[in-house]
Amino acid sequence: MESNQQHLSQETAARLVNWDFAAATAATLVAPGPKMSRREIQDAVADLRRQADDAVSHVHRITGLDAAENLRDSQVLIVDRASWAKANSQSFAALMNPMLQHLAKTRPEAVNSTNTAVAGTLTGAELGAVLAFLASKVLGQYDPFAALASDNPAKTAGRLLLVAPNIISTERELNVDPTDFRLWVCLHEQTHRVQFAAAPWLRDHMLEQIGALSSGLMDKTQGLPERISQLAKQLSAAARKDKQDTPSNGVPARQTDVLSLLQDPEDKARLSHLTAVMSLLEGHANVVMDAVDASIIPSVKTIRRRFNDRGANRGWLDKFFRRIMGLDAKMRQYADGSKFVRAVVDKVGMEGFNRVWEGAENLPTEAEIHNPDLWIQRMGL
Template identity: 45%
Template sequence: MGYVDWEFAKTTGRNLVPAGPSVSPDEARAEVAAIREAARAARGPVAETARMQTPPDAPDALVVDRATWIAVNADSMRAMLDPTFDAIIEKRGQVPGPAAQAIGGKVTGAEAGALLAFMAPKVLGQYDLAPDGTPALLLVAPNLVAVADELGVDREDFRRWVCMHEETHRVQFTANPWLRDHVIEQARGLAVDLAPDTERLQEVASRVAAKLPEIFKEGSAGLADLVTTPEQRERMAALTAVMSLLEGHADVVMDDVGPAHIPTVDHIRARFTEKRKGAGAADRVLRRLLGLEAKMRQYRDGAVFVRGVQDAVGVEGFNAVWTSPETLPLAREIEDPRSWVRRVHG
């Protein structure tokens, strides 16, 4: 029995996730086929715009429903976190007994499943890094339909636009194979470092209780602001800078590709940007608690960085960012693109 019952997480997620839009079987098949074609068609334009290419033998994108997205991500979380839990237990020197593991595994499995169920209706697509497995490009069919209809945009153009974004993520990692291992290693190491020692648990709980309102201030990173040390926040900022780069680059490429291939790209971008800002009260609370507001800032800040670098040294000069871990942007450079240009290009 592991520290998280991942199969229970999958079951919990499937039971909690809202149903997708109501479509007939014929409509569903047609939508899946159209998404697959849009994903295939995105390869050429993304390669031309990003000046990087996904290997020609890369498999087609997987078009999935919400329950399948939950299952895939539960497996990836298992591969990412189980070694981390082992390292944390070794660090603490205390191994829970079988009964405690069984009960705790159900509890944490339910929590993981609930989180995945919350996220599943919001994700349009994803390049799944699949630690210890085979990475895959995922596109969530019911969400593409639901969001296109919610925004009132052309479905065909919207699916093309999203596929450009997700194909950019795939090319980031497949054209630069070292990047996947680097991101996984940094994430695992940070997770181990963030786990509080037994002596710190009471201190962390007291801090959270006393300063919980601060989470809801503009610019807060969520609970992480309250439970981390300055050194840990520095490591988090370094990883966040990489994620900002990845998301901002994908946003820039999808918009630069757009005009030649997606007639309504400007309308889609405007409507989608408004959607990112808007949410109901409960949704805003959860986003702040989970740090998802910081995720939204990654798109904006990362895109500003990419644009700033490309304006200074062009696309080829920007692509030096993919050379090694040393050329990835530092946290302070995300807000000051020219400082990255000076450091990398001299």
């Protein structure tokens, strides 16, 4: 009987979000990318693979992490935008299905079978629209949760996705040397791959934290529709205000705290920990990509300047969607994490900093990200 109930909860969870429809919607909505001949595409893919391979030795030299010498437990894939969206829909499914099964088992009234399929399709469509937007922006991504995806029979530890259309589109927009730019991007993404190889416990730790946060939200389903309605109204008002009040420099006049409507104090504590971890990972990768000089990437100064200037020229709608989808927060993670890593390395060296990969207890808190001396003191360095 218990086994039958578990099977039913799994089926219900699978209907709560139509992941296949999300991937199909994203593939329909997203633009294919710059026009290129078959030969140009083949050459670009081959070059991206070369740059990805070359980047690993630089990451090893800069970080001193021996894990960079053996990355056979993960994959490097050169993908288009639709493939990136499909891969992420699968990873989202792997991450969220345990939470959805928990909801189906503990709160069956919240997932009434008469409307589950319709709601799942609508949610899939909404997620597909989000993925379509992101699929045109992301240059690369290391997915440590790929082993959980149903399409990964090899169960590798993770996969690095390099989104070729976006990399090519960006290098053309910036008018920079393609080979230099591709290596620069690969340095950042391969650093993420090395991080999880150096800290094999990190994936399960993040899964545990994400699961606790997600289950906490599902256990608070009561009142969630009202909070989502309030969120929608706030975002709508913010969109109108941003359009009206955006100054000449293109920066919106007011920020919207999206997550504050959805998290109670316990959830905020979990989110604070995950924010600190993400800031660490992104900041560390940024420090590595900025550690190379003209002897490695001849046009690196030009690339950095033009890439940073690019963000200031986005329109209000792009900025708004980036903010509500967390991309602005991600950029802050780059900055905050980079400051933390540089401060620690300056004071105790890369070897001292690398203690962060030894165990979950060595991960910095959000307070320590903003005050690196606190982490240095706690580590006894």
